[in-house]
Amino acid sequence: MQSISNFLPEKHPILSSRQIEGLIAAGQHILIIHQKVLRVDSWIPYHPGGHKPIQHLVGKDATDEFTVFHSEETQKLIDRYQIGRIEGRWRNLVPPIQGGQFRPYDENIPSDGTKESTILNGQNTDQDNRLDPVLAADLNSTEAMTFLDSETKKEISLTLTQYPPLDEITQGDIIHKYHRLHEQIQAEGLYNCNYIAYAKEFTRCSLIFTTMLFFLHIGWYCTSALFLGFFWSQLVFAAHDAGHMAITHNFTIDSLIGMTIAAPIGGLSLGWWKRTHNVHHTVTNLPEHDPDNQHLPFLAVNHRFLGNLFSSYHERLMPYTKAARCLVPYQAYLYYPVLMFGRFNLYIQSWIFLLHGQGPRKGLAWWHRWYEIIGNILFWTWFGYGIVYRCIPTAWDRFVFVMISHMVTMPLHVQFTLSHFAMSTMDLGPSESFAQRMLRTTMDVDCPEWLDFIHGGLQFQAIHHLFPRVPRHNLRRTQKLVLEFCREVGIPYALYGFVSGNRKVVGSLAEVSRQAAILAQCQRTIARRGDFIHGH
Incomplete structure (x- = not known):
C-alpha cells in the first residue's frame, strides 16, 4: 500500500537554474545553502552583519561562507527561509550588486536541456550569466584595449597560471576537501x-x-x-x-565584549567595523x-x-x-605616514555610522547603536576630559x-x-x-x-x-x-616574514605608482595630439 505522503504536493520543489534566475530578476534575494534554495528578503533587515554581505552572495552557493561565519544555532534557522531545493552542483551566478544581469522567467519557454545565451555588457554568456575572467577584462574596451584594460588582462592571465584551474571538477574537489x-x-x-x-x-x-x-x-x-x-x-x-x-560563540555575549572594548575603552564602533569587515x-x-x-x-x-x-x-x-x-x-x-593617522579616521567613520544609524535597527542587534553611542561618550569623558584636559597641564603637552x-x-x-x-x-x-x-x-x-x-x-x-x-x-x-x-x-600558501611582507607591500604600491605615471604620460600625449589636431 502506497504512503499517503506520495499523493501530497512536495513542500520544497526542485527549482531549475532558470526559475531561480527569474526570482532574482524579480528583485528577490536568493541563496543556495546545502542544496536548499533560500529567499532571505525578510531576514535582511534583521541581519546583524548588514545587508551588503548577503547581496554579494545572491545567486551563489553560499554554503561555505554561511557555515564559517555563523554559529551552529544560527545555521539551524535557515529552514524557515527555504522555498525549494536544487539537484546536483549549483553553478554560481554573478550577483546583481557585482553587475550580474538576470532574465525574467517565462514558464512557456523551455529551460531544461537547451543551451540559452544572453548578452551581458556586450559579451556572450551562458545561461548562468558567467563570464570568462580573461574576456571580462575587455568589457569596457572600445576599439582598442586601454592601458588599464591591458594591465588587468595581464594580471588575470598571470594569476590563472599560478592557481588551480577554475573548471567544475577541480574546484569541486577543492570544495570537498575544504569541507573535510x-x-x-x-x-x-x-x-x-x-x-x-x-x-x-x-x-x-x-x-x-x-x-x-x-x-x-x-x-x-x-x-x-x-x-x-x-x-x-x-x-x-x-x-x-x-x-x-x-570567544564564547554566543552572539550577544561576544557582541557585549567587543562593543565594551571598542566603544567606552577605545572610542570606536564595533558595529561600523563589522559592517565593513563582513563585506571584506x-x-x-x-x-x-x-x-x-x-x-x-x-x-x-x-x-x-x-x-x-x-x-x-x-x-x-x-x-x-x-x-x-x-x-x-x-x-x-x-x-x-598615512597609517600613523589611521586611528583618527576610525573615529570619524565610527561616528558617521552611529549618528546616521547605519547598523541594524531590528532583531538581536537593535540596541547596539545606543550602547555604542553611550560608550563613545564615556570614552571622550575619561580620555578627552579626564586624561588629556585635566591631567596634562599645557596645550602643547596635550597635543603631543x-x-x-x-x-x-x-x-x-x-x-x-x-x-x-x-x-x-x-x-x-x-x-x-x-x-x-x-x-x-x-x-x-x-x-x-x-x-x-x-x-x-x-x-x-x-x-x-x-x-x-x-x-x-x-x-x-x-x-x-x-x-x-x-x-x-595545489593552492599556493603565501607566507612571508614581517620585513619581507612589508617589502612586498611597498613594492606593490610602487608598481601601481609606476602604472599611474605611465597612464599620466599617455593622457598627456593624447592631450597634445588633440591640441595639434584642433590647431590644424
Whole structure:
C-alpha cells in the first residue's frame, strides 16, 4: 500500500537554474545553502552583519561562507527561509550588486536541456550569466584595449597560471576537501576557546594601562602616551575575536565584549567595523567591492583605482581626482605616514555610522547603536576630559600626548593592511571556490611563537579568512592542517616574514605608482595630439 505522503504536493520543489534566475530578476534575494534554495528578503533587515554581505552572495552557493561565519544555532534557522531545493552542483551566478544581469522567467519557454545565451555588457554568456575572467577584462574596451584594460588582462592571465584551474571538477574537489578540513578542525576542538589565554591577555592589558597611569602621574607624558597606544593596540585583538564570535560563540555575549572594548575603552564602533569587515571577508580584495581596499586619494592598491571605479559598498564613484594624481605617485613613501593617522579616521567613520544609524535597527542587534553611542561618550569623558584636559597641564603637552598615543598604533594598521595589499585583487569569476579565493587574496606573516602576542593573531590572516570563528590562540595549530590542505589541492600558501611582507607591500604600491605615471604620460600625449589636431 502506497504512503499517503506520495499523493501530497512536495513542500520544497526542485527549482531549475532558470526559475531561480527569474526570482532574482524579480528583485528577490536568493541563496543556495546545502542544496536548499533560500529567499532571505525578510531576514535582511534583521541581519546583524548588514545587508551588503548577503547581496554579494545572491545567486551563489553560499554554503561555505554561511557555515564559517555563523554559529551552529544560527545555521539551524535557515529552514524557515527555504522555498525549494536544487539537484546536483549549483553553478554560481554573478550577483546583481557585482553587475550580474538576470532574465525574467517565462514558464512557456523551455529551460531544461537547451543551451540559452544572453548578452551581458556586450559579451556572450551562458545561461548562468558567467563570464570568462580573461574576456571580462575587455568589457569596457572600445576599439582598442586601454592601458588599464591591458594591465588587468595581464594580471588575470598571470594569476590563472599560478592557481588551480577554475573548471567544475577541480574546484569541486577543492570544495570537498575544504569541507573535510572543516570537519577535522571541529573534531580536534580548535573551535573551543582557551579562556586561560584570555585571562593572560586581560592581565597584560591591565598592567599596560596601570603603567600608563603611573607615567602620567609623574609627568612623563610621552612615555605615558606610548603605553596608552600599546594598550589600545592589544585590546583590538580581543575585540576582533569578539566581532567574529570566536570567544564564547554566543552572539550577544561576544557582541557585549567587543562593543565594551571598542566603544567606552577605545572610542570606536564595533558595529561600523563589522559592517565593513563582513563585506571584506565576503569579497576580499576586490577593488570595486571591498571597502578595506578603498583608500583614495591617499592609496591605490591596484591599477584599477586609476580608472574611476564605482564602489558597491559606498554606492558612489571613486574618482581618480587631482589629489589622487598628486599623492598616488608617491604612495610607497606615504604608506607608513598615512597609517600613523589611521586611528583618527576610525573615529570619524565610527561616528558617521552611529549618528546616521547605519547598523541594524531590528532583531538581536537593535540596541547596539545606543550602547555604542553611550560608550563613545564615556570614552571622550575619561580620555578627552579626564586624561588629556585635566591631567596634562599645557596645550602643547596635550597635543603631543594625543599624537603619540595615536601614532603608536601605526604598526597595528600596518598589520591590517599587510595581509592583503600585495595579494591578488583580480575577480576570477563566480566559479572559483571560497577556499581558493581566500588563499589567493590573503597573506600570512611568519613569526616565532613567543611574538604572537604582538601580532595578536592577525599574522594568520589566511587561516583566519578560511575559518573566522576559530579563536586566535588556536590559529597556529590550525595552520598545520591548512598547510596539508594547500599541498593536497595545489593552492599556493603565501607566507612571508614581517620585513619581507612589508617589502612586498611597498613594492606593490610602487608598481601601481609606476602604472599611474605611465597612464599620466599617455593622457598627456593624447592631450597634445588633440591640441595639434584642433590647431590644424
